[in-house]
Amino acid sequence: MTPVRVGVFGLLGSGNLGNDGSLEAVLGYLRAEHPEAVVDALCGGPEVVAARYDIPATRLHWYRGEYRTASRAGAIAGKGLGKLVDAVRTAAWVRRHDVVIVPGMGVLEATLPLRPWGFPYALFLLCASGRLLRTRVALVGVGAAPIGDRPTRALVRWSARLATYRSYRDTLSRDAMRAMGVDTARDEVYPDLAFALPTPSARTSGPPGPVCVGVMDFHGGNDDRARAEEIHRRYLDGTTRFVRALVEDGRPVRLLTGDACDAPVVAAILDAVDSPLVTAAEAASLADLMKEAAAADAVVATRYHNLVCALKVGTPTLALSYAAKSDALMDRMGLGAYCHPAREVDADRLLEQFRALEKRSAELRQTLTERNLAAARQLRHQFTALTEALFPATDHTHTPTMREAP
Known part of the structure; x- marks a missing residue:
């Protein structure tokens, strides 16, 4: 059988530890449940992702100054051209995959300063390409929030609508997408993906800590x-x-x-x-x-x-x-x-x-001990649901786990 081709997408390897932790959790799931999958990334810091996670990685934006303020004519022209080039690059990358996963992150929110033609546009290109090219795109454990800026809200809304699968890291995120006109009837809420990462040993004795x-x-x-x-x-x-x-x-x-x-x-x-x-x-x-x-x-x-x-x-x-x-x-x-x-x-x-x-x-x-045990059970169910949605031909047997009520 031909190995399933899985892409991961986002502002990964760009210096944000939370984003990279979400990626690490999804890679752990893929390596445990789908070791046959061939995985690569379209991301913000491809050199970091390739070196740290040992997967091929491609730069998210053609124009390297995408997230710097453009004041000169050359920079403005470069950004504008980059939007056109990225549409072609994103579609070509999506075409090579059976499944694309956006691992966690606040990709459907604007709680920090954000321009619509930056990451929201990149996410829209991904989801639109997936729909056109019949590649399954999954927004897994993502964050969302009400958005006031109309262009940003429109891009986020259409990205969510075009995705094959959606789950959220809290009920506020699901409610925000419902308020923006997205049908969330089948969307589930699970703990943040980082709760699936290994937990280090707690300090049990010794002098007071900091x-x-x-x-x-x-x-x-x-x-x-x-x-x-x-x-x-x-x-x-x-x-x-x-x-x-x-x-x-x-x-x-x-x-x-x-x-x-x-x-x-x-x-x-x-x-x-x-x-x-x-x-x-x-x-x-x-x-x-x-x-x-x-x-x-x-x-x-x-x-x-x-x-x-x-x-x-x-x-x-x-x-x-x-x-x-x-x-x-x-x-x-x-x-x-x-x-x-x-x-x-x-x-x-x-x-x-x-x-x-x-x-x-x-x-x-x-x-916290009790709540963490519950989070672990819920995330096991998240990954079971993800397998059923994205890898329907894969025959895996999973232990039933607790599911959070909608």
Whole structure:
């Protein structure tokens, strides 16, 4: 039999650890359940993906400056030409595959600054090519949110409609797509794909651990561009004051990131606090982030997948929430009371919430143990459903698992 040809698609290998963690989870599924599959990627960082995951990879955009601001005539012309070239390149790539998987990520949302002719256009080209060329395209465990910008909303809506299979990482995402006019009657909700990754061993003894503080180069969302610098300043000032208060209490602090663009925020906090108690982790994967979180007494974090990593290893966690997806994740894991708005970081109030979190540490660790067992069962069902939808000719026997009610 001819091996099934599977493509993976997205802003992978571009420095965002959450995106790459979603890819890693899907590759783990494919290698375990479909070892005969021939896999390659169309992605943002092909060199990184090829080296790290040992699969062939092609650059997502023909124009290399796609995500840089174009001010000169040559750059503007290059971007415009790139849109036409990418339509042909994407269709040619899709044609070579039986199945294309978009692994997780917030591909149907605009909670961070986003232009319609960047990734939303690329996703539309993928899904439209899949429909025209009869290649099954699956949006697996993706995030979605209401979108105000009309061109972006239209591209996202049509991408979802044209996909063969859709599942979401929370009910808010499914509800958002339904509100945008997508028929979600057959779409299911499962935990984030990163919950399927291996879990490092938890720290069981030894001296008290640090407090991990996950930071982000946060400037608000797609609708906050006019206030972006003000939002960033408030976020940085509030987070820095919180870290300083922890240090004044004698607590060691470990700064975490989730994207290469977060480095300036780490540097600013290190410079402002200037204490040997504050150190920065150099995480290259979600596995590295999970090890940091497992060694900590508690975690306070902004990026969605910083939260996922901390919750997965069972460490009491407080979210500096910048979008409804963070609140939904915390509520799903039993820590809904421990959210603080990233747009209005109040260091004094945050410190109060943190102390309340630590007082319930033992109870919350038990809650997280139970919620993680449920997440693992639900994700096993996600992968069973994916096999049934995308690999109907494959004969696999799976143990029945719990399915989340719609």
